[in-house]
Amino acid sequence: MADFQGYITLFLIWLVSTILIRAIFTKWRTTVHLPPSPLALPIIGHLHLLAPIPHQAFHKLSHRYGPLIHLFLGSVPCVVASSPEMAKEFLKTHETSFSNRPKIAAVDFLTYGSADFSFAPYGLYWKFMKKLCMSELLSGRRLDQFYHIRCTEIKWFMQSIMEKAEAGEEIDVREELIRVTNNVISTMTMSLRCSDSENEAGEVKRLVQEVAELTGKFNLSDFIWFCKNLDLQGFGKRLKEVHERFDSMIEKIMREHEEARKKEMGGGGDAAKDVLDILLDISEDQSSEIKLTRENIKAFILDIFAAGTDTSAITTEWALAELINNPNIMEKARQEIDSVVGKNKLVEESDIANLPYLQAIVKETLRLHPTGPLIVRESSEDCTIGGYDIPAGTRLFVNVWAIGRDPNHWENPLEFQPERFVNEDGTLKSQLEVRGQHFYLLPFGSGRRGCPGTSLALQVVQTSLAAMIQCFEWKVRDGGNGTLNMEEGPGLTLPRAHPLICVPVARLHLFP
Structure with a gap:
């Protein structure tokens, strides 16, 4: 009783x-005149409407409620923008009001209290790091200095695939691509290759995979106010263990760099420096306008790995899957490469400018499969957008995935058609760029908080895809005549639901 x-x-x-x-x-x-909203449930708000994949759920809601909707994810007020016009309002017209990223518990903990660049609050430190990225760390000049690293890694990547082709082995395409992108990033950043699983870079690879898993999981403490200080899902112990491993490993690498720098006493020149050396230089510069701490450096290194490895590999995997499903497009790209590069040498970065159709394939892949399907920001002040009141502290989701499929801006939006990016004379259409100037195509974001690594990402994706097209035929594992399953899986970076398993068949023998 x-x-x-x-x-x-x-x-x-x-x-x-x-x-x-x-x-x-x-x-x-x-x-308060808010945008349209579905009926909310107590406590959880609209969280129940986001399964199984949030950007797809937002897209369905926009069909019913319009291009700007208001939601409560638990106790967090949110707005979702699903059209180029709404995206422009938030990311350009009212950019200053939406220059902050929301604080996410797992990310904040792993990045030493948001001491990194990607999730740092908009302010003096963030502006300093943005300027540093554009002028030093990821500038065109710096990327040119790292050209030989990318060139070498692509050759080793092709040689590795060639060995498997000769043995008739099947490969997990994403795993192979993650290996090459990790090698590029780790060598540029710390002069260490991830392929050697016994060294620190191999540990970085494992840690980055765990960081992606932890930060991609739904965490009640981020959305339900009374769960904020409770670890109901048991993330705390795992986060602490990953953080301690990363901190121990990166401290060891930093000390090794510092000892080597003392021995060299400034020798080696600017071209010999990796990203960690440059960050250490700035931290030791007494005249620098911002003093970089060790935590800032560690968090920035984690940023580079987290943002630069999985995303590039997944984009290339999606592109190859689309080409396998569209053999006529694959053949057209192959003919372009053969006519420009020839059949006696491996395609290189310097050839990409003369391969407009290949560039169009990558752009079309980024339109349909953006590895950042949602741009996430947070308002720092009250504002009015589209006639609606948007209070301070509101979380913004710009649905990049939905915008890339908007039938008002794209003809046959669900079809893979690289030709939409190419003029009749074969040149690329200048009005269809991917760097954030055009709000119907935002794979790298836009404005102040757009991705600073766009150039590096495009170089890696375009060159690796071109080499894979040039050197191999790609046979699907089951040998059937049906098309590949293009279903998306859960995750922050839009992975495929099913790994792309292929048997590479050598087409050109360019390696001894």
């Missing part, structure tokens, strides 16, 4: 809470 009375009491508390919350919310909506 006592148990029954307890259940009745809990039910009454829940019922009263629901009525009060609904009344308060209704009164608030009458005084």
Whole structure:
């Protein structure tokens, strides 16, 4: 009987809470003119509407409620922009109001309290790091200095695939691509290759995979206010273990760099420096406008790996899958490479400018399969957009995935058609760029917080894809005549639901 009375009491508390919350919310909506919104549930708000894949769920909601909708994800107020026009309003017209990223518990912990660049609050430190990225760390001049690294890694990548082709082995395309992108990033950043699983770079590879997994999982503490200080899902222990491993490993690498720098006493020249050397230089510069701490350096290194490895590999994997499903496009790209590069040497970065159709294939892949399907920001002040009030502290989701499939801006939006990016004379259309100037194509974001590594990402993706097209035929594992399954899987970086397993068949023998 006592148990029954307890259940009745809990039910009454829940019922009263629901009525009060609904009344308060209704009164608030009458005084603040918010965008359209579906009916919210107590406590969880609209969280139940986001399964299984948030950007797809947002897209379906936009069909019913319009290109700008208001949601409560738990206790977090959010708006979702699903059209180029709305994206422009938020990311350009009102960019200053939406220059912050929201604080996510796992990311904040792993990046030493958002001491990194990607999630740092918009302010003096972030502006300093942005300028540093564009002028030093990821500038065209710096990327040119790392050209030989990318060239060498692509050759080793092709040689590795050739060995498997000669043995008739099948490969997991994403795993192979992650290996080459990790090698590029780790060598540029710390002068260490991830292929050697016994060294620190091999540990970085494992840690980055765990970081991606932890930060990509739904965490109640980010959305339900009374769960903020509770670890109901047991993330805390795992986060602490990964953080301690990363900190121990990166401290060892930093000390090794510092000892080597003391021995060289400034020798080696600028061209011999990796990204970590440059960051250490700036941290030791007494005249620098911002003093970089060791935590800033460690968090920035984690940023580079987290943002630069998985994303490039997944984009290339999607591109190859689309080409396998569209053999006529694959053949057209191969003919372009053969005519420009020939059949006696491996395609290189310097050839890409003369391969407009290949560039169009990558752009079309980024349109349909953006590895950042949602741009996430947070408002720092009240503003009015599209006639609606957007209060300070509102989380913004710009649905890049939906915008790339908007039938108002793209003809036959669900079809893979690289020709849409090419003029009749074979040149690329200048009005269809991917660097954030055009709001119907935003794979790298836009404005102040757009991706600073766009040039590096394009170089790696375009060159690796071109080499894979040039050197191999790609046979799907089951040998069937049907098309590949193009279903998306859960995750922050838009992975395929099913790994792309292929048997490479050598087409050109360019390696001894």
